[in-house]
Amino acid sequence: MKLRKFDDMHLHLRQGEMLKQVLPYTVSQCARALIMPNTSPAVLTDQDLKNYRSEILQAAGSAEAGFEPLMTFKITPACDSSSIDNLKRAGAIAGKLYPDGVTTNSEGGVRDFRALFPVYEAMQDLGLVLCLHGELPGAFSLDREEKFLDVLQEIAARFTRLKIVLEHVTTAAAVSCVSALPSNVAATITLHHLYITLDDLLGDRLNPHNFCKPVAKRPEDREALIRAATSGSAKFFFGSDSAPHSIEAKECACGAAGVYSAPVLAPLLKQLFDDVGASDKLADFVSRFGAEFYGLPVNQDFIELREEEWLVPEELDGIKPFMAGSRLRWRLA
Amino acid sequence: MKLRKFDDMHLHLRQGEMLKQVLPYTVSQCARALIMPNTSPAVLTDQDLKNYRSEILQAAGSAEAGFEPLMTFKITPACDSSSIDNLKRAGAIAGKLYPDGVTTNSEGGVRDFRALFPVYEAMQDLGLVLCLHGELPGAFSLDREEKFLDVLQEIAARFTRLKIVLEHVTTAAAVSCVSALPSNVAATITLHHLYITLDDLLGDRLNPHNFCKPVAKRPEDREALIRAATSGSAKFFFGSDSAPHSIEAKECACGAAGVYSAPVLAPLLKQLFDDVGASDKLADFVSRFGAEFYGLPVNQDFIELREEEWLVPEELDGIKPFMAGSRLRWRLA
Numbered sequence: 001m002k003l004r005k006f007d008d009m010h011l012h013l014r015q016g017e018m019l020k021q022v023l024p025y026t027v028s029q030c031a032r033a034l035i036m037p038n039t040s041p042a043v044l045t046d047q048d049l050k051n052y053r054s055e056i057l058q059a060a061g062s063a064e065a066g067f068e069p070l071m072t073f074k075i076t077p078a079c080d081s082s083s084i085d086n087l088k089r090a091g092a093i094a095g096k097l098y099p100d101g102v103t104t105n106s107e108g109g110v111r112d113f114r115a116l117f118p119v120y121e122a123m124q125d126l127g128l129v130l131c132l133h134g135e136l137p138g139a140f141s142l143d144r145e146e147k148f149l150d151v152l153q154e155i156a157a158r159f160t161r162l163k164i165v166l167e168h169v170t171t172a173a174a175v176s177c178v179s180a181l182p183s184n185v186a187a188t189i190t191l192h193h194l195y196i197t198l199d200d201l202l203g204d205r206l207n208p209h210n211f212c213k214p215v216a217k218r219p220e221d222r223e224a225l226i227r228a229a230t231s232g233s234a235k236f237f238f239g240s241d242s243a244p245h246s247i248e249a250k251e252c253a254c255g256a257a258g259v260y261s262a263p264v265l266a267p268l269l270k271q272l273f274d275d276v277g278a279s280d281k282l283a284d285f286v287s288r289f290g291a292e293f294y295g296l297p298v299n300q301d302f303i304e305l306r307e308e309e310w311l312v313p314e315e316l317d318g319i320k321p322f323m324a325g326s327r328l329r330w331r332l333a
Numbered sequence: 334m335k336l337r338k339f340d341d342m343h344l345h346l347r348q349g350e351m352l353k354q355v356l357p358y359t360v361s362q363c364a365r366a367l368i369m370p371n372t373s374p375a376v377l378t379d380q381d382l383k384n385y386r387s388e389i390l391q392a393a394g395s396a397e398a399g400f401e402p403l404m405t406f407k408i409t410p411a412c413d414s415s416s417i418d419n420l421k422r423a424g425a426i427a428g429k430l431y432p433d434g435v436t437t438n439s440e441g442g443v444r445d446f447r448a449l450f451p452v453y454e455a456m457q458d459l460g461l462v463l464c465l466h467g468e469l470p471g472a473f474s475l476d477r478e479e480k481f482l483d484v485l486q487e488i489a490a491r492f493t494r495l496k497i498v499l500e501h502v503t504t505a506a507a508v509s510c511v512s513a514l515p516s517n518v519a520a521t522i523t524l525h526h527l528y529i530t531l532d533d534l535l536g537d538r539l540n541p542h543n544f545c546k547p548v549a550k551r552p553e554d555r556e557a558l559i560r561a562a563t564s565g566s567a568k569f570f571f572g573s574d575s576a577p578h579s580i581e582a583k584e585c586a587c588g589a590a591g592v593y594s595a596p597v598l599a600p601l602l603k604q605l606f607d608d609v610g611a612s613d614k615l616a617d618f619v620s621r622f623g624a625e626f627y628g629l630p631v632n633q634d635f636i637e638l639r640e641e642e643w644l645v646p647e648e649l650d651g652i653k654p655f656m657a658g659s660r661l662r663w664r665l666a
Contacts, residue, residue: 101537140552141536202534202548203474204434206588211539219473252584255539 004283005031005066005301006265009290010131010167010188010239012036012104012258013056013069020059021317022244025262027060027067028332031287031299034131034239037074037096038105044074045083046090053091066301070294072096072131076108077115081122093294094129094165095119102135102144103213104243104257111137113151120155124162129294130155134166134174135214145214146173153177156185163293168193168241170214172224178235179228186293188239189229192259192322194272197222208250209320212243213257229285230278237290240265244319261322264312267330268323270305304333337616338364338399338634339598342623343464343500343521343572345369345437345591346389346402353392354650355577358596360393360400361665364620364632367464367572370407370429371438377407378416379423386424399634403627405429405464409441410448414455426627427462427498428452435468435477436546437576437590444470446484453488457495462627463488467499467507468547478547479506486510489518496626501526501574503547505557511568512561519626521572522562525592525655527605530555541583542653545576546590562618563611570623573598577652594655597645600663601656603638637666 008026011033013019026033035056037043043052049071056069073087075097084095097116098106110116123130134152135144152166166178166187178187192212197203197219201210210216228236242265243258250256261268273282291298310331314324341359344366346352359366368389370376376385382404389402406420408430417428430449431439443449456463467485468477485499499511499520511520525545530536530552534543543549561569575598576591583589594601606615624631643664647657 140530141532142551197473199474202544204588205590206539206541206544208539208541208588211535215535218475255537255541257538 001305001307002302003266003270003305004287005029005299005303006238006286007031007290007296007299008033008240008242008265009165009237009294010034010036010190010241011262012038012241012243014244015039015052015055018244019055021319022242022260022262023056023059026242029266029303031066031301032068032070032296034070034072034094037072038098040105042074042105043072044076046086049073049087049090049092070094074098075110075116075119077110079116079119081118084119084122084126084128088126088128092128094131095123096131096133098133099135099137099148101137103133106133113155117158120159120162124159129163129165131165131167134169141215142217145169145171149174149177152185153181156181160184165293167239168214169225169228170217171221175224175228175236179233183235186235186237186289187228188241188290189225189236190239190241190259191261191265191268192216192241193222193225194229195268195323208255209322209324210259211250211255211257212241212259226272226276230273230276230281232281232284234284234289234292236285237293238269238286239290246318247315247320248318250320259322260319263316263321264323264328266303266305266332267310267328270330271328305330306333334638334640335635336599336603336638337620338362338632338636339571339619340364340623340629340632341366341573341575341598342498342570342627343367343369343523343574344595345371345574345576347577348372348385348388351577352388354652355575355593355595356389356392359575362599362636364399364634365401365403365629367403367405367427370405371431373438375407375438376405377409379419382406382420382423382425403427407431408443408449408452410443412449412452414451417452417455417459417461421459421461425461427464428456429464429466431466432468432470432481434470435466439466446488450491453492453495457492462496462498464498464500467502474548475550478502478504482507482510485518486514489514493517498626500572501547502558502561503550504554508557508561508569512566516568519568519570519622520561521574521623522558522569523572523574523592524594524598524601525549525574526555526558527562528601528656541588542655542657543592544583544588544590545574545592559605559609563606563609563614565614565617567617567622567625569618570626571602571619572623579651580648580653581651583653592655593652596649596654597656597661599636599638599665600643600661603663604661638663639666
């Protein structure tokens with residue numbers, strides 16, 4: 001079957017060798033992807049952004065024509081209207097706010113969300129999207145997202161023309177909150193949070209490959225995410241948060257957070273939407289609502305999925321993909 | 334300071350080489366320990382029990398005189414009054430019930446708790462204690478203990494002369510439930526559940542050394558456990574559930590559940606009870622209430638703790654102890 005290519009509105013591509021290893025999986029399934037800036041070092045300036053985009057396009061090589069990286073920068077207390085203006089001129093379409101210490105490379109992130117009001121103001125004026133990692137630092141792990149919703153509501157109430165995305169929502173509470181806010185507030189939903197709960201991390205033996213931030217929550221939260229993703233509401237669109245780490249970094253007591261879902265995006269999303277009887281809602285979720293929210297035209301590229309059993313490899317270039325070892329019903333043609 | 338030796342009323346000693354490595358830490362701090370039967374193969378018959386006790390006493394070597402292993406057997410649907418009678422004659426003081434698949438070596442465990450009514454009856458008649466791993470199979474991980482409380486209440490209501498221990502309680506709900514039941518029902522509390530919450534497993538990077546079953550819960554659950562342990566109620570006594578696994582088994586994607594607390598029992602419990610202003614409650618919790626519940630005389634051995642900073646080693650014979658790398662205020666003299 002023919003399917004419009006995805007827009008992956010939340011993606012970690014890393015740098016160097018790992019970028020080259022993981023990028024082909026995204027390029028083969030996605031027309032565009034919103035590239036997270038929490039590289040090491042992070043994307044902070046217009047020059048960082050230009051360099052990173054060049055590195056991505058170079059890694060994409062001949063496939064470049066079919067793939068557009070949508071660039072972002074990391075919001076820090078050092079941002080001002082002039083640096084943000086430069087980032088926008090360099091091609092940024094969004095800024096990403098990481099609360100302090102809540103995920104990979106978020107050390108030294110934000111604790112005082114109000115101190116950044118001038119930054120949100122500048123972004124609003126420039127038409128840049130504010131992407132939020134919505135977890136409150138210092139709160140108990142399972143409560144971090146829900147406790148962040150007050151911050152979201154305060155920013156949304158104060159900056160009514162600012163487009164805000166609550167990234168990778170994991171709770172029924174976040175779904176309700178975003179649903180109730182005006183249309184300038186949306187949320188991304190990952191592939192893995194549609195599939196797993198906390199039990200897939202720790203219900204049996206500990207499975208570090210299902211460890212991610214925010215951590216997967218309860219079965220009823222997962223059900224709320226599935227309902228949101230298949231609801232036809234334009235407030236919920238796809239962002240994989242695919243976040244590759246070497247098997248070494250995941251398994252050997254390093255405990256890195258992130259699920260590498262890029263290689264299995266289309267087969268697994270197709271399967272899920274079929275399973276819940278929402279096949280007709282898939283295209284809007286993965287390739288229309290996100291584009292519309294970001295003010296982009298719908299992409300004009302297509303992929304072909306074949307209904308054929310496919311065994312997800314245990315390892316791809318030293319990285320374990322999501323659902324490694326599982327048999328899927330669809331595969332890329 | 335002088336402290337009566339502990340009775341560790343819930344301990345995994347393993348077998349073979351690992352038994353020899355871990356036993357000295359228990360022997361140096363505990364007069365007795367209730368030895369869990371989920372070895373591989375499990376302790377099922379009177380002969381298994383005799384063999385395992387011999388192996389333990391042999392491993393204890395010259396320290397043997399100062400240490401008494403309190404033996405248990407694993408309850409299975411195959412138990413009958415005759416096999417239980419033989420186990421009692423061989424020295425068993427308790428039987429341990431593992432629900433199916435909820436922890437290490439619990440595969441093939443119990444799903445139908447009512448089918449074992451004749452077993453509970455026989456144990457009641459023989460004065461054997463019923464030790465319960467209180468998690469309901471199939472429930473969501475964080476709910477397993479709370480959902481098991483119905484099973485506990487049903488057994489307690491039906492077998493009013495049966496002594497029952499709800500092992501390693503982790504939730505405020507379990508504390509309330511046990512508190513409200515008659516005096517034939519008690520609970521053990523581990524060292525690690527007095528110290529950690531789910532955040533210590535997954536709040537920052539994933540820390541497999543804090544992965545245990547039942548998993549540590551919320552801060553308010555931990556507070557309820559501390560209140561119970563320091564309350565002076567004879568219904569709550571110490572059982573470490575120290576459960577050694579090689580670093581390999583913990584870290585390298587094997588994901589084994591269990592915290593190895595045996596080497597740090599006395600220093601950490603002393604520190605905790607001091608910190609919460611309950612120093613006077615420690616001795617009853619670790620060396621009186623358990624003995625009384627099991628109908629044993631209070632042990633007559635003592636240890637000496639010195640107030641001296643002690644750095645917990647990162648590794649002991651290839652096993653990482655609880656709180657490895659932490660500085661403690663007390664050490665064994």
